[in-house]
Amino acid sequence: MAVGTAATVKALDPIELREMGAQMILSNAYHLHLRPGDELIRDFGGLHSFMGWDGPILTDSGGFQVFSLEGLRTIAEEGVEFRSHIDGSPHSFTPESVMAIERNLGADVIMQFDHVIPGQSDEAAARDASERSLRWLARCVAALERLRGESAGGPPPTTTIPSGAQLSTTNFPLPAPNHPQALFPIVQGGIHASLRVAAASAIRDLGDWPGFGIGGLSVGEAKPDMYRILELLDDELPRDRPRYLMGVGFPEDLVEGVLRGVDLFDCVAPTRMGRNGAAFTSDGRLNIKRAEFRTDPRPLDDACDCTACRRFSRGYIRHLFVADEILGLRLLSLHNVHFLVRLMRDARAAIMDGTIRTWSRDWLARYHSRAPSPE
Numbered sequence: 001m002a003v004g005t006a007a008t009v010k011a012l013d014p015i016e017l018r019e020m021g022a023q024m025i026l027s028n029a030y031h032l033h034l035r036p037g038d039e040l041i042r043d044f045g046g047l048h049s050f051m052g053w054d055g056p057i058l059t060d061s062g063g064f065q066v067f068s069l070e071g072l073r074t075i076a077e078e079g080v081e082f083r084s085h086i087d088g089s090p091h092s093f094t095p096e097s098v099m100a101i102e103r104n105l106g107a108d109v110i111m112q113f114d115h116v117i118p119g120q121s122d123e124a125a126a127r128d129a130s131e132r133s134l135r136w137l138a139r140c141v142a143a144l145e146r147l148r149g150e151s152a153g154g155p156p157p158t159t160t161i162p163s164g165a166q167l168s169t170t171n172f173p174l175p176a177p178n179h180p181q182a183l184f185p186i187v188q189g190g191i192h193a194s195l196r197v198a199a200a201s202a203i204r205d206l207g208d209w210p211g212f213g214i215g216g217l218s219v220g221e222a223k224p225d226m227y228r229i230l231e232l233l234d235d236e237l238p239r240d241r242p243r244y245l246m247g248v249g250f251p252e253d254l255v256e257g258v259l260r261g262v263d264l265f266d267c268v269a270p271t272r273m274g275r276n277g278a279a280f281t282s283d284g285r286l287n288i289k290r291a292e293f294r295t296d297p298r299p300l301d302d303a304c305d306c307t308a309c310r311r312f313s314r315g316y317i318r319h320l321f322v323a324d325e326i327l328g329l330r331l332l333s334l335h336n337v338h339f340l341v342r343l344m345r346d347a348r349a350a351i352m353d354g355t356i357r358t359w360s361r362d363w364l365a366r367y368h369s370r371a372p373s374p375e
C-alpha cells in the first residue's frame with residue numbers, strides 16, 4: 001500500500017498511482033481526525049471521493065500515533081487522552097470513537113484501535129497491552145455493528161459543506177459512505193512468542209475475520225526477532241486471509257515478509273526517502289545528491305519503466321535536487337513507489353510460478369551486493 005497519511009500520497013497524483021499499478025492506499029484516522037476532521041470528510045462523501053482515489057483504502061486507527069505521543073497522553077482501560085501534535089488541543093480516543101471516525105472516513109479496510117508499546121517492552125508490559133487490545137477489539141466490533149445499524153436505517157447523511165453551500169449530487173459522488181467495511185484485528189504481543197500465540201488464538205476465537213494486522217513490529221526490535229515472530233504467526237493465522245504487517249515497507253523487508261506469509265505492507269519510506277534524495281534500485285539504495293551522479297546519463301534503475309526512469313537521467317535528477325527544484329522530489333517519490341509496486345508484482349508472479357525461493361534469494365543477493373550509499 002502506498003502511504004497517504006493525510007489523504008495524499010505525498011507529491012503524487014492518484015492518477016499516477018493508478019498508472020503505475022498501485023492497488024491500495026493507506027491513510028490514517030489520527031491525522032485526518034485532527035485535520036481536516038473526519039466529519040468534514042464524511043460530508044464530502046468519504047475519503048475516496050475527497051482524495052480522488054476510487055481504489056481500495058485502508059485506514060489505520062491511529063493507535064500507533066497516539067501512543068507515540070510520549071508525555072502528551074494518558075492511558076486508561078476506557079481509552080487514551082492526548083494532546084494534538086498540531087495545536088496542543090485535548091482529545092480522547094476510545095475503541096468506540098475510533099470506529100466512528102473510521103466509519104466517517106469510509107475506508108474499505110479499517111484497523112481496530114489497539115494499545116501499541118515500544119518494541120523492546122518487557123513481557124509484563126507486552127502482556128498488559130496485548131490483553132487490553134483484545135478487550136478493545138471486542139468493543140470495536142460492538143461499536144461498528146451499532147454504527148452499521150444506524151447508517152442502514154438512519155437519516156440520509158448531511159450534504160452541506162461548512163460554508164453552508166449546497167452540494168449538487170449530480171457532480172459529487174454523495175451520499176456519505178455506508179458500505180460494509182472490513183475490520184481487521186491486530187495481533188500484538190511484542191517479541192514474546194507465547195504472547196503472540198495467545199493473542200492470535202484469542203482473536204481467532206472472537207470471530208471470522210476478513211484479514212489480520214500484525215502490529216508492534218519494526219518498532220525498534222532486532223530484525224531476527226521480527227522474522228521469528230512472523231514465522232510463528234504464519235502457522236497461527238488462517239492462510240486464506242490476508243496478513244498485514246503494519247508499518248513495514250523497505251524493499252528487503254517486503255521480500256523477507258513475503259517469504260514468511262505476509263500479504264500487505266505499508267511504509268512512508270518510498271516517499272519520505274524520495275524527498276530526501278534516496279532512490280531504491282535493484283542494486284541497492286543510492287543517494288542522488290552525491291557528486292558521482294553529476295555527469296551520469298543513466299536512468300535511476302536500468303530495469304525500471306517508471307516515468308522518471310524512462311525520461312530522465314541521474315544527472316538531471318541530481319541537478320533538480322541540488323537546485324532545490326520541486327520536480328526532483330516528485331520524480332524520486334514516483335520512482336520509489338513504482339519500484340515497490342513492481343517488486344510486489346514480481347513476488348506475486350514468483351509465488352504463482354512456484355519460484356519464490358530462488359527468486360527471493362537472487363533478488364536479495366543483488367540488492368545487498370552494493371552497500372547503501374551514505375545519506
Ligand SMILES: [Zn+2]
Nearest residue numbers: 304306309335
Ligand atoms: Zn524508475
